[in-house]
Amino acid sequence: MKEFTHPGSGKKELVDLNQLIPSTVTVARNEWKYVAEVKTNLCPDLPELLCNPVEINQVLLNLIINASHAIAEKQESTGDREKGCIEITTVQDDDWIQLTVSDTGMGIPEPIRERIFEPFYTTKAVGQGSGQGLAIAHAVVSQGHGGSISSAPRESGGTTFSIRLPLLTAAKPASDDPIAVKQ
Template identity: 35%
Template sequence: MAVVPQDLVRALINLFTNAFHAVRQRQQAGEAAYHPAVWVHTRTGPGGVEICIADNGPGMSAAVQAKIFQPFFTTKPLGEGTGLGLSLAHDIIAQGHGGTLTVESQEGQGTTFRVGLPLNGSA
């Protein structure tokens, strides 16, 4: 399956935006000695490529994680989020590129989004 760069960039920018929003939210909470950080890791394997975007923001509960890719679901304050970003990112990656988008999060620790993209011919 061929990658559509514009679509993939749109999905990744959304993941970065969410990570930056999360660390800013935790920083604004005034937590002592907190240092905001966002990490990006990539790796290739026999089946494809994995891109991990992690942050040390406030994290998400299991209930929020269960809904995070649903259209119109948002964790942002009223007027700041449409609830379409992660839903569209998921659709772009899963339906448009035959990949996977998963989330791992722990409240108070941060969140990691994992994007899995198959190599050409392995989808």
């Protein structure tokens, strides 16, 4: 919780992404507790990530809140009150960490999916959404951290947001080739 209450200087630091996730899930609990279960599948040996933890928490918080709203919208439209699922996953993929947030909500239709990262674009009623959440998330991930964020429909319904963040690579040698020594 201190990541939210004591944001620090806003500078990037090495953090264990897996340690940020539980506090963000807790902060968002009032949004999802009646409509969904939250499951985590976190890579146990995930390397530390150079990032601004406050900004990454805000991105994750936005995705969890959006997922809970999508599930609530589906429940309302179908009349089905069975809890949906929000799943948060971390994996290492070579020099990248991938964070995914999947939900069993309404899903995002293709024409809308193309615009979701545009500033001020929202499908919510007036007063219920500013259209800034995903635009800010996109800016934080791509411009602030050199990563990418995308969305894709799930086969079983709902949406998966994938965030790819680069690992610190400055400690790696410029080349994997051994230095040739003349004899």
